[in-house]
Every structure is written in C-alpha cells, then in structure tokens.
Amino acid sequence: MRIELVKRKEHSELMSLMSPLIAVGLTALSAAIIFAISGVNPALGLYKFFIEPLTEQWSLEATIEKATPLILIGCGLAVCYLSNNWNIGAEGQFVVGAMFGSILPVMFPSFENSLTLPLMLISGVIGGALWAMIPALLKTRFNTNEILTSLMLVYVAGLLLDYLVRGPWRDPDGFNFPESRIFSDAATLPDVFGGMMSLATPITIIIALVLALVLAKTIKGFEIRVMGESPRAGSFAGFSAKRLTIFSFALAGGLAGLAGTMVVSGSLNQLLPSISPGYGFTAIIVAFLGRLNPIGIIIAGFVLALSYIGGEGVQSGLGVSNKIASVIQGLLLFYVLACDTLILYRIRMVSRRAANPAGEVSHV
Amino acid sequence: MFEAVLLTVITAATPLLIAAIGELVVERSGVLNLGVEGMMIMGAVIGFAIANQTGSGTLGVIGAIAAGMAMSALFGFLVLVLVANQVATGLALTILGLGLSGMIGEAYIGVPGLRIPELYIPILSDIPFIGPVFFQQDAIVYIGFALIIGVAYFLFRTRAGLILRSVGDNHGSAHALGYSVLKIRFMAVLFGGACAGLAGAYMSLAYTPQWVENMTAGRGWIALALVVFASWLPFRVIIGAYLFGAVSVLNLHAQAIGLGVPSQFLSSLPYLATIGVLVLISANRRLTLVNTPACLGKPFVPDR
Numbered sequence: 001m002r003i004e005l006v007k008r009k010e011h012s013e014l015m016s017l018m019s020p021l022i023a024v025g026l027t028a029l030s031a032a033i034i035f036a037i038s039g040v041n042p043a044l045g046l047y048k049f050f051i052e053p054l055t056e057q058w059s060l061e062a063t064i065e066k067a068t069p070l071i072l073i074g075c076g077l078a079v080c081y082l083s084n085n086w087n088i089g090a091e092g093q094f095v096v097g098a099m100f101g102s103i104l105p106v107m108f109p110s111f112e113n114s115l116t117l118p119l120m121l122i123s124g125v126i127g128g129a130l131w132a133m134i135p136a137l138l139k140t141r142f143n144t145n146e147i148l149t150s151l152m153l154v155y156v157a158g159l160l161l162d163y164l165v166r167g168p169w170r171d172p173d174g175f176n177f178p179e180s181r182i183f184s185d186a187a188t189l190p191d192v193f194g195g196m197m198s199l200a201t202p203i204t205i206i207i208a209l210v211l212a213l214v215l216a217k218t219i220k221g222f223e224i225r226v227m228g229e230s231p232r233a234g235s236f237a238g239f240s241a242k243r244l245t246i247f248s249f250a251l252a253g254g255l256a257g258l259a260g261t262m263v264v265s266g267s268l269n270q271l272l273p274s275i276s277p278g279y280g281f282t283a284i285i286v287a288f289l290g291r292l293n294p295i296g297i298i299i300a301g302f303v304l305a306l307s308y309i310g311g312e313g314v315q316s317g318l319g320v321s322n323k324i325a326s327v328i329q330g331l332l333l334f335y336v337l338a339c340d341t342l343i344l345y346r347i348r349m350v351s352r353r354a355a356n357p358a359g360e361v362s363h364v
Numbered sequence: 365m366f367e368a369v370l371l372t373v374i375t376a377a378t379p380l381l382i383a384a385i386g387e388l389v390v391e392r393s394g395v396l397n398l399g400v401e402g403m404m405i406m407g408a409v410i411g412f413a414i415a416n417q418t419g420s421g422t423l424g425v426i427g428a429i430a431a432g433m434a435m436s437a438l439f440g441f442l443v444l445v446l447v448a449n450q451v452a453t454g455l456a457l458t459i460l461g462l463g464l465s466g467m468i469g470e471a472y473i474g475v476p477g478l479r480i481p482e483l484y485i486p487i488l489s490d491i492p493f494i495g496p497v498f499f500q501q502d503a504i505v506y507i508g509f510a511l512i513i514g515v516a517y518f519l520f521r522t523r524a525g526l527i528l529r530s531v532g533d534n535h536g537s538a539h540a541l542g543y544s545v546l547k548i549r550f551m552a553v554l555f556g557g558a559c560a561g562l563a564g565a566y567m568s569l570a571y572t573p574q575w576v577e578n579m580t581a582g583r584g585w586i587a588l589a590l591v592v593f594a595s596w597l598p599f600r601v602i603i604g605a606y607l608f609g610a611v612s613v614l615n616l617h618a619q620a621i622g623l624g625v626p627s628q629f630l631s632s633l634p635y636l637a638t639i640g641v642l643v644l645i646s647a648n649r650r651l652t653l654v655n656t657p658a659c660l661g662k663p664f665v666p667d668r
Contacts, residue, residue: 003445005665086451138639142647147398147451148589149642152635155582163628284455323467330460334438337448337456345447 005345015342020289020296022342023335024303030331031324040318048317049310049328059313063305064197065267069094069259069276071301072204073283075211076252078292082215083228085248089135089150090256091280092157093128097257098264099161100127102180102271105187106169112186120187121261128257129250131157136249140242146249154280162273169271180271189266198266200259205298207255212294224248256280277308278326285333304329369617370497374505375571377609379404379563379580382508383587384594384601385515386559391591392519393552394532394659398454399439400560401584402461403432407564409465412472412575421480425504425565432561433554435461440553444546447663462578469575477573480504504566509602511559516598528552532657535664545664560584582635589638593645595655604641611637 028046035045053059073090080087101124104111135150164180171181189198215221227234227244235241264275286304290296311325341347383400390397407428415424439457442448480502489499519525528548531538535545567583568575586608594600615630646652 005447007665081452088455134639138643142643143649143652144639144642144646145592148585148592149639151585152582152589152638155635156632159628159632163626166628167626281459284452285459288452321467321470323463323470326463327460327467328463330456330463333452333456333459334442337453338442338446341446341448 002350004348004350005341006348007345008343012343015339016291019339019342020291020300020336023289023332023339026335026339027328027332030335031328034324034327035314035320038320038324040314040320045314045318045320048313049324050306052313052317053306053309059309061196063302063309064201065305066308067301067305068197068201068204069263069279070283070286070304071208071298072259072262073252073256073280074286074290074297074301075208075294076255077283077287078290078294078297079211079215079224080248080252081228081287082292083224083244083248084231085136085139085245086147087132087135087150087249087252088147088284089132089152089154089280090252090283091276091278092150092154093131093253093256094260094263094276094280095154095157095161096131096260097124097128097253098260098271098275099164100124100130100257101261102169102183102264105183105265106180106271109181109184112184114186116184116186117189117265120265121258124257124261125254126257128260129254131257132249132253133246136246140245146245158274161271161275165271165273171270178273182270183265187265188269189262198262200262200266203262204259208294208298215294256283282329285329285336288333288336304332307332367493367497369613372613372616373606373609374497374501375609376612377605378505378508379566379571379583380587380590380608381601381605382504382511382566383560383563383584384590384605385508385511385598386556386563387587388591388594388596388598388601389515389519389528389559390552390556391660392532392596392657393528393549394535394657394662394664395443395549395553396450396454396661397436397439397457397553397556398451398588399435399457399461399584400556400587401580401582402458403435403557403560404461404564404567404584404587405465405578405580406435406461407432407561408568408579409469409472409564409575411561411565412477412568413468415478415569416472416475419478421478421569424478424569425480425562428565428569429558429561432557432559432564434557436553436557436560439557440550443663444550444553447665450661450663458584466577469577472575473577475575477575478569479573480569502570504562504570507562512598512602519598529657532659535659535662539664539666545666549664560587563587586634586638589642592652593641595645595651596657597655607641608634608637 031049032042032046035042053063073094077087077090101120103123104116104120131153134153135146138144138149139146166178169180171179189200192199192202223239227239227241231241264271268275282304286297286300290300307325307328311322314320314324315322383404387397387400410431411424411428414427415421435457439453442453443450482500482502485499489495519529527543531543531545531548539545567579590601590604593604612634614633615627618630
C-alpha cells in the first residue's frame with residue numbers, strides 16, 4: 001500500500017471550505033486520545049476544553065478578549081503569507097507596539113485628555129511597523145532571509161521590554177515590582193456593549209472586514225495575490241516585489257503593534273515583563289486555519305482563543321496540564337496543512353502493482 | 365581564566381554545531397526544515413526524562429535521538445508525501461515541539477538532573493592547557509566533531525553524497541536518472557532530526573543538567589542561521605558555532621567582571637549577531653548563489 005496524490009484539474013471549492021473543518025475534527029480526535037492517555041474521560045475533557053468556555057458569561061468574555069489580538073495579528077500575517085513574505089516575528093512586533101503605545105501613559109502620565117488614546121494607538125501602530133521594517137528592509141536591500149531575522153527580533157523585543165519594566169519604566173510607587181505605573185482612565189480602552197468586551201474587539205472586526213474587502217475587490221488585493229502565486233507574472237503587470245514586501249511587513253507589524261497597545265491599554269492596564277501568551281505565534285495558526293482570508297480568520301481567532309480558555313479549564317477542573325493547549329494548537333496547524341493537500345490533490349491508496357488509469361497524471 | 369572561558373565556549377557551541385550539521389544535510393537535499401527548535405526541545409525533554417527514569421545517560425541520549433527522528437518523520441510525511449508548505453510545516457513542528465515538551469516536562473521541573481560523564485583521552489588529556497580544554501570533554505562534544513568530518517567526507521567524497529547533493533540542486537534531473545528523490549530527502553530529514561535530538565540531549569544532560577521549559581531558547585533557530593553562515597559547507601559550521609558560542613557566553617563573563625551594561629542587552633547579543641551575520645553573508649550574492657542548493661524549499665511531485 002502507498003499513498004498517491006492525483007492532481008485535480010482545478011482547486012476544489014468544496015475542499016477549500018471543508019479542509020479547516022476536517023482539521024478541527026481531527027484535532028478534537030487527537031485531543032480525546034491525549035485526554036485518555038492523561039487518565040481523563042475523553043468526552044469530559046473535550047467538553048471542558050471546547051464547549052464549557054462558551055456556556056458561561058465570564059469565560060465567553062475571556063474568549064472574546066483573547067480572540068481579539070489573534071484576529072488582528074492574523075489578518076496582517078495573512079497579507080504577508082499571501083504575498084510570499086514569511087514574517088514569523090509578529091510576537092516581537094506586538095511587544096514593540098505595546099512599548100510604543102505605552103510611551104504616553106508611562107512617561108507623560110499627566111497628559112490626560114481625549115487625545116491620549118488615539119495618540120497611543122497611533123504610536124502602537126508606528127512601533128510595530130518600525131520593528132517589522134527591519135526584516136523587510138534587510139530582505140529588500142540585502143536579500144536576507146526574513147524568516148530568521150524576524151524571529152530573532154522576537155527575542156530582542158522581549159529583552160527590551162524586560163529591560164524597560166525593570167529599569168527606566170519601573171513604577172516609582174510600585175515597591176520595586178517589575179511593572180510600569182498603572183495607566184490613567186484616559187489611557188484605558190473603554191468597555192462597550194455593557195462591559196462584554198473592550199473597544200478593541202469592534203475595532204478589530206472592522207479592520208478585518210475592511211481588509212477582506214481590500215483583498216477581494218481592489219487592485220491592491222489583486223497585486224498581493226498575484227505576487228504570491230506568480231511573482232514573474234506580477235512583475236510583467238508592473239508590480240514590484242520589493243515594494244510589496246515593505247507594504248506587507250508594515251501592515252502586519254502595524255496591526256500587531258495595534259494589538260499590543262490595545263492589550264496593554266484594554267486588559268493589562270500597565271506594562272509587565274511578559275504581556276503576551278504567545279499571541280504572535282498562535283496568530284500564525286489562526287492565519288492558516290482561516291485560509292489566509294480575513295473572514296475565515298475571525299472565526300479561526302475564536303477557535304484558537306477557545307484553546308487558551310479551555311486549557312485553563314481542564315487544568316483547574318480535571319488536573320490536566322494547561323500545556324495541552326499549545327499541544328492542541330500545534331496539532332491543529334499540522335492537520336490544517338495536511339488537509340490543504342486535499343484542495344489541490346485527490347488522495348488515493350494504491351497497492352504497489354496497480355496500474356495508473358490512463359489519462360490521469362498521478363503524483364506521489 | 366582563559367581556559368575556563370574556552371571551556372564554556374565549547375559547551376555553548378556544541379549543541380549549535382550538532383543541530384546545524386544535521387540541518388545542513390537536510391538543506392543540501394533540498395528540504396528546508398524550520399522545525400529544528402521543536403525537534404531539539406523534544407530531544408532535550410525526552411533525553412532528560414529517560415535518563416531520569418533509567419539512571420542511564422546513554423539511554424537518555426538514544427531516546428533523545430529517537431524523539432528528534434520521530435518529529436522529523438512527521439515533518440517528512442507532510443512535506444514530502446503530502447507536499448505541504450515547508451515553511452509553515454516547519455513552524456508547526458516547532459510550535460508542537462514546544463507545547464509537547466512543556467507538557468511532558470512538567471513532571472521534571474526542579475528535579476535534579478544527571479550529567480553525562482567526561483571522557484578523558486589517555487595521554488592527550490595530560491597536556492597542559494590543551495588537554496583539559498580539548499581532551500577532557502564528554503562524548504557528545506567528540507561526536508559533534510566526528511559528525512562534521514563524517515558529513516564533509518560523505519557529501520564531497522562519496523557517491524551517495526554526490527547523489528544527495530544532486531537531489532538538492534536539481535531534483536528533476538536526479539529523478540530522471542532514476543534516483544528516488546523523496547526517499548533520499550526523507551533519509552536526510554531523518555538525519556537532521558537525529559542531530560537535533562542529540563543537540564537537545566546535550567542541552568538537558570550536559571550543558572545545564574536539568575529540565576527548564578523552553579530551555580533551548582532559540583538555539584534551533586540560530587542553528588538554522590549557522591547553515592546560511594556556513595554557506596552550506598560543513599567545516600565552516602565549526603567556525604560559526606564557536607563564534608556564536610563565544611557571543612552567548614559573553615553575558616556570563618561580562619557579568620562576572622561587573623560590566624555596567626544591563627544584562628538584557630548582553631543577552632540579546634547572540635540574536636543581534638545572528639542578524640548581522642545573515643546580512644553580511646546574504647549581501648555577498650556570489651558566495652550565496654554558488655553554494656545554496658538550487659532546489660532548497662521547492663516541493664517535488666514526480667510524474668510517472
């Protein structure tokens with residue numbers, strides 16, 4: 001027996017929709033097996049992990065809170081990946097964005113008026129975009145591999161934040177704890193919809209919808225997709241790969257920076273040595289699970305946010321390590337990538353000696 | 365003092381060297397496996413767990429190698445059989461490895477570890493200065509050097525090595541000549557996994573004999589950069605690994621001296637150095653074009 005791939009004549013529309021669903025199904029099945037190995041009733045484990053967070057007000061709110069940065073970062077990354085720019089340093093862009101966004105409330109705490117928040121959000125965007133410019137410019141100028149440089153900058157960003165909150169930005173009245181001063185009310189993102197979510201969530205959804213429109217209906221969206229699929233064809237159309245690299249990195253970095261500022265301003269209310277449970281990396285999974293499509297990413301963001309809350313749930317309720325959340329996230333990405341094969345190929349199991357039917361081009 | 369510094373450089377360089385030489389073979393076959401960090405951390409946790417359970421460092425190292433190979437087999441299945449995107453699959457491998465190792469390792473946090481013993485090479489280890497530095501190391505340090513020499517010989521002096529390089533440089537022609545591109549690539553991927561697993565075992569059984577979550581701290585990624593630094597030539601991996609080993613221990617020694625620089629800046633040096641080196645190497649178009657495997661990262665789907 002061996003597995004043989006048969007190339008489809010065209011992309012399977014059905015499979016484009018089905019593959020993320022199959023991947024989620026397979027992930028749930030694997031999660032059940034992991035629960036069984038850990039000595040927990042698999043049905044109970046799955047319920048606690050995937051369903052229970054949706055049944056209570058507080059956990060639903062927590063899921064929305066975690067989904068928001070994932071969606072925002074995932075949208076930016078989707079533009080990068082669609083155009084073949086492998087930015088995997090969103091975690092660093094998120095952190096630097098949060099630092100830039102915090103300049104005003106930390107260094108000028110007396111600047112309290114209606115301009116405070118907009119200025120913070122803009123600085124966050126600028127910070128994230130600037131950090132993302134480093135790998136982008138190194139790629140366009142020196143042809144340096146952006147995967148490695150963007151990732152290395154994640155570590156540098158984390159150390160920079162650590163330095164700031166332990167050093168110059170430490171709260172003067174904070175009893176030497178490594179944290180910045182608490183933001184004033186003017187620097188805090190307000191809650192909306194009766195406290196269900198912070199303003200960050202509607203902002204994020206609007207940005208995702210606008211981006212969906214841009215990708216589907218505008219020439220810029222066309223440029224992004226063409227340059228990803230066939231840079232040569234794109235260059236004949238007059239599109240510049242270098243300009244697009246700069247554009248997609250700036251967009252992804254800007255959105256990650258915005259997400260960072262909104263998390264700090266809306267949820268944490270101060271800078272801490274660690275401000276992200278790996279949002280920038282989880283957003284990579286969100287982008288792929290959402291098929292690099294902003295609408296899909298909104299849904300995928302909620303699915304992965306669930307895994308954070310579900311992980312806490314099984315830890316406190318069933319005594320299973322909350323690390324199971326990152327295992328499930330990793331498995332999910334594997335299954336998504338494996339299932340995407342179904343879009344371009346049909347899979348057939350053949351025995352060694354079976355002949356290929358005439359007229360079909362088959363591939364292993 | 366100098367002797368002590370050199371010793372720490374060797375221990376810091378060894379995991380980088382081993383992981384990088386494995387990835388070098390993988391990339392020479394035309395596959396880009398970005399999951400080195402994930403395979404390495406799995407090697408570290410499995411090696412620690414097995415050594416802890418059995419009391420045998422050797423069994424721990426073997427287990428770590430097996431863990432790295434198992435992870436790489438998963439990667440190989442996805443990118444070679446299912447032609448999944450290599451960059452994304454490598455990332456998935458790293459995310460999965462970090463999560464899985466965290467879950468497995470939870471029981472071992474704070475548990476005292478076991479250090480694999482040093483081997484004293486008779487006579488040579490008695491030479492002053494050179495002896496203690498080069499001939500009183502643990503077995504994995506020697507294995508690292510043996511791997512470099514072995515891989516260099518294999519790639520450039522044997523027929524099998526030539527075939528592997530041809531698969532990486534032009535998979536279409538290699539396939540037309542009757543070589544099984546996917547089988548050769550799968551073997552290379554498994555070798556890379558074994559090396560990453562061994563490098564991980566060195567982290568948790570020799571470098572710092574304990575389990576700490578996320579203890580590889582980006583070394584898998586630095587190993588990937590080292591392959592570029594070495595421009596896919598085995599002996600240059602040694603230079604790169606020792607350079608990076610030196611940069612990464614700078615922090616410890618600078619703190620010991622009492623330099624007034626915040627520790628975070630010194631800790632970020634290896635990452636900044638990686639970026640700097642990548643820029644220098646990639647700016648040199650001739651060097652990179654000559655040695656980069658032409659089919660690196662490109663999927664291969666044979667037609668028949």
